[in-house]
């Protein structure tokens with residue numbers, strides 16, 4: 118199985134096979150931090166680190182832990198090109214990143230803010246007068262995909278189609294369905310590509326005020342990006358900004374209802390606490406893991422790691438490391454320093470969209486809290502009936518909640 122050797126199967130490392138266990142990997146994380154913090158998975162020839170300092174070192178130290186990897190946990194098809202920021206290290210990475218970074222300046226974010234408010238207001242208006250809503254389907258999914266489609270300059274009316282391609286591209290691989298998933302992804306990539314190409318060509322002729330137009334004008338090492346490169350950058354951004362932000366917003370509601378009942382009322386009386394809740398959810402409830410290739414033989418973490426092997430930084434575990442976060446297994450929006458979580462990565466590849474994701478989450482929750490007096494779990498709610506396997510672990514596919522108007 119050639120392709121399987123390029124893709125590292127995350128559940129095969131953890132051996133967490135049930136939905137329940139994958140949704141709640143935190144006990145396994147704790148066990149690994151305490152008993153096996155530098156763990157070698159011989160089946161896939163992959164090192165795994167679970168402590169905060171180790172994970173941070175993996176992400177920062179690109180000389181030792183490179184992004185030029187032949188194998189990866191990332192389940193999207195590898196479409197390497199000149200503008201790809203993923204599979205490259207500094208110094209090459211710097212110019213590619215600068216190209217995209219232009220889109221995410223604080224000034225641009227300020228300009229986008231009113232539009233994000235409008236999208237949120239429209240979604241919340243649909244919830245007026247109702248007793249229950251599905252917060253995933255009605256807020257956490259439509260908000261990020263609408264925002265990113267608009268910012269890129271793709272027609273927002275196509276957001277359902279865009280979302281469905283992005284879902285397929287981020288589907289996880291599993292041993293038993295491997296070749297089906299590969300074929301489905303290739304088809305989605307082809308369709309997505311065919312959809313974006315004429316849009317990009319049009320932007321090149323008639324640039325508008327959006328990211329795709331900016332990319333058609335952008336130069337990399339003295340040469341303009343060609344249409345193909347702009348298309349792939351667009352697909353990359355649509356992918357990067359979608360599932361992740363959906364997961365954040367869904368988990369914010371789950372945490373308010375399950376991890377810390379009562380916190381909603383605290384936010385209701387003081388909305389300036391919303392960003393603190395966002396950071397704590399990113400720290401506490403994000404089963405993220407990032408990988409790198411060992412660039413040279415090293416024993417920085419104790420055992421000898423060999424050049425060419427893969428190392429996975431289990432960021433979701435690092436985020437609960439007691440050495441960094443006192444009582445790390447507790448959900449506490451008031452703990453100082455929660456924002457030091459590694460959920461957006463660290464070092465040269467730190468998430469470019471982090472300010473956008475934070476802004477979307479904060480605007481969505483602030484507007485929601487202002488509008489609704491309280492929220493509650495629906496009767497007989499069983500989380501396992503609402504999960505879907507995704508690239509970043511199990512995530513909520515739906516989450517019906519009770520609303521108290523007022």
Ligand code: HEM
Pocket residue numbers: 176202203214217265354355357358359361362365405407408459460461462463465466467468469470471473474
């Ligand atoms: C809660 C939401 C998000 C999370 C948890 C997240 C997480 C991450 C992480 C962990 C990385 C680094 C990966 C690595 O080091 O291997 C990353 C990179 C990146 N993210 Fe995000 N992301 C989020 C939202 C977004 C959004 C909204 C966008 C833009 C639309 C975005 C665009 C990017 C880009 C372009 C990179 C590549 C940066 C580079 O390689 O230099 N992300 N993200």
